[in-house]
Amino acid sequence: MILRPQIQHxxxxxxxxxxxxxxxxxxxxxxxxxxxEFVAVDSANYFDLEDPVSLAxxxxxxxxxxxxxxxxxxxxxxxxxxxxxxxRVLADRLPQPxxxxxxxxxxxxxxxxxxxxxxGRIEVLEMAGFSLFELGxxxxxxxxxxxxxxxxxxxxxxxxSFVWRQQFIRSFFERDLLxxxxxxxxxxxxxxxxxxxxxxxxxxxxxxIASSLGVTPPTCRRYLDALSGAxxxxxxxxxxxxxxxxQVKAPKIYFRDSGLFHSLCGIRTQTDLLTNPKLGASWxxxxxxxxxxxxAPDEVYFWGVHSGAELDLLMVKDGVRTGVxxxxxxxxxxxxxxxxAMEDLKLEQLTILYPGKMAYSLAENVEVKPIGLMGVRx
Numbered sequence: 604m605i606l607r608p609q610i611q612h613x614x615x616x617x618x619x620x621x622x623x624x625x626x627x628x629x630x631x632x633x634x635x636x637x638x639x640e641f642v643a644v645d646s647a648n649y650f651d652l653e654d655p656v657s658l659a660x661x662x663x664x665x666x667x668x669x670x671x672x673x674x675x676x677x678x679x680x681x682x683x684x685x686x687x688x689x690x691r692v693l694a695d696r697l698p699q700p701x702x703x704x705x706x707x708x709x710x711x712x713x714x715x716x717x718x719x720x721x722x723g724r725i726e727v728l729e730m731a732g733f734s735l736f737e738l739g740x741x742x743x744x745x746x747x748x749x750x751x752x753x754x755x756x757x758x759x760x761x762x763x764s765f766v767w768r769q770q771f772i773r774s775f776f777e778r779d780l781l782x783x784x785x786x787x788x789x790x791x792x793x794x795x796x797x798x799x800x801x802x803x804x805x806x807x808x809x810x811x812i813a814s815s816l817g818v819t820p821p822t823c824r825r826y827l828d829a830l831s832g833a834x835x836x837x838x839x840x841x842x843x844x845x846x847x848x849x850q851v852k853a854p855k856i857y858f859r860d861s862g863l864f865h866s867l868c869g870i871r872t873q874t875d876l877l878t879n880p881k882l883g884a885s886w887x888x889x890x891x892x893x894x895x896x897x898x899a900p901d902e903v904y905f906w907g908v909h910s911g912a913e914l915d916l917l918m919v920k921d922g923v924r925t926g927v928x929x930x931x932x933x934x935x936x937x938x939x940x941x942x943x944a945m946e947d948l949k950l951e952q953l954t955i956l957y958p959g960k961m962a963y964s965l966a967e968n969v970e971v972k973p974i975g976l977m978g979v980r981x
Contacts, residue, residue, distance in 0.1 A: 605753070607737055610637055613728055614704070618674070621726035622694040623703045625680075625717060628730035629834040629860070630708045630779060631771060633753050635678055637730070638706055642676045652679040665689050672700050680705040682782070687720035694724045709783055710832050731834070732756070732860060735893050740975030743958070747889045748873055750862020761872050768866040772796070775833070784829050791816070795826045799836070799856060800867040804884035806853045806907075807838070827856075835859060837892070842904035842917050846947050851907035861889040887929040890956050890974050891916055894927055912943040917950075926953045933957075937965040945969070 614637065617624040626634050635651075642649050648671055650657040660667050664686055668675065680686060690703055717725050732751025735743060749756045749764045752771065758764035776789040776796070798812055807827070809820040816823065830836040837857045843850040858864035864885060870876050876885065895903055900918035907913035916927040926944055928935075935955045945953055945968070955971045962972045 605733065605737065605757075607633065607637065607733075609737065610728075610730060611640055614641070617726045617728055618702055618704065621724070622699060623690060623705065623717075623721055623725040625705050625707060625725055625727045626730055627707045627710055627727060627834075629732075629752075630775070631752050631754060632730055632732045632834075634706045634708070634730055636753075638676045638678065638704060641704060642674055647671065648673060648675045650675075650677045652677065652682040661686075665692070668693055668701075674702050674704060676704045676706070678706045679708065681707045681709045681716075684716045687716040691720045691724065694721065708779070708833070710834065729834075731892070731896065734896050735975065736897050740973070743975065744873060747861050747886070748865060748870075748876055750860040750865070752860060752862060755862050764862070765866060765871045768862050772863065772866060775835075780829060780833065783832075787826070787829070791818075792826060792829075795823070796830065796835075797867050799827070799830070800858065800864060800881075802856045803858055803864055803881065804887045805856065806841075806851060807856050808853070835863065839891075839903065839905050839916075842906045842948070846908075848947075849909040851909065851913075855905050857888040857891060859888075859892055861885060861892075864888065883931050886931045886958065887915065890929045891927075893974060894918075894956065906944065906948060908943075912940045912947070914941075914944040914948065917948060923951050924948055926950045928953065928955045930955055930957045933959065935965075935971050937969060941969065 614624060614626060626637065628634055650661060652658060661683065668689065677686065693701065694703065717727070732753060733746060733756050734751060735746060738746055746756060748761065749758070750768065752768070755764045755767050758767055776792050780787065780792060781789065795812070795816055798815060802808070802812070809823045813820045813823040827836065827838070831838050835858065837859050838854040839857060840854045841850065841852050843852055865876065868879065868881055870879055876882060879885070894916065898918060898920070900920040902919040904917040905913070905915055906917050914926045915929050918925050918927065926948065928941060935957050941953060944950065951968065953969045955965070955969070956974050957971060959973050962970065962976060964970050
């Protein structure tokens with residue numbers, strides 16, 4: 604078993620601050636495993652809303668929950684949105700006999716309900732699969748190929764990992780997505796996701812995809828938002844301000860898990876990956892997610908101007924702007940585009956991430972770093 608002390612610690616701190624803590628993320632990313640570190644699954648304080656027994660116990664939810672003491676866990680809480688007003692009532696009791704750790708895998712539904720019913724009472728933590736920080740740099744190639752979902756990463760063979768991811772994708776479109784978007788045909792969404800794989804690390808073009816799919820651009824937009832809300836897609840918004848230049852305004856699209864992206868592209872092995880035209884885009888998406896998770900910025904963007912200059916990732920934390928470029932190259936060099944980004948965006952620091960082993964400086968406040976060093980908090 605791979606320990607995840609960083610996430611456990613974050614949950615502990617949140618529980619010390621808040622009456623209700625929501626741990627959200629995609630299905631199968633390990634939320635239940637983390638919750639079981641706090642409450643045993645066979646405890647009366649544990650409810651799994653995919654378990655008929657738990658559903659039967661919550662037939663009268665207020666009666667079932669108000670007598671419990673200590674920490675109460677409710678897994679897949681988005682399946683019972685009517686619980687949120689009851690949780691508000693229970694969280695407001697004084698003295699406070701119980702706290703609630705709720706787990707969810709659909710952010711729009713969960714967060715909209717919680718914001719309406721639990722405003723000022725809930726703290727939301729986002730979780731994903733394994734990270735390079737948790738596994739160590741020696742596991743970089745395997746994590747990149749298989750992605751971070753525990754059952755995919757821990758499979759005995761690459762072939763077994765690939766099959767697991769295929770089944771995950773099929774189950775997601777045939778069951779999970781329909782729960783919140785009943786009017787969407789699974790086959791259509793599967794085609795959409797496959798098309799979207801070709802836009803990984805590129806700017807979003809709704810009209811182009813809509814034309815290929817035979818739907819309207821607004822429908823295409825709803826499909827994209829549905830996948831983003833299920834934590835499968837990251838829409839990296841464009842940064843723009845008054846620079847006197849024509850700036851790109853459409854978001855960039857990334858699959859948040861590299862393993863799922865590889866499955867949709869038919870990439871099964873490391874050899875397949877290293878010879879695929881999407882190699883650079885794949886590594887960029889993988890590295891981007893690692894940086895965002897480890898640096899935990901307040902805001903993230905990309906930046907580009909139509910004349911050609913661009914920045915892969917602009918992070919803002921405590922009002923300070925830093926930039927990151929992702930280069931799958933042996934020895935990245937300082938480019939005119941990087942200099943323009945430093946000047947126009949007034950960056951405090953620019954880091955160029957690459958898959959090498961040595962860190963070195965290119966200019967003042969411009970450094971090249973191996974991706975493994977991003978796990979070192981600086």
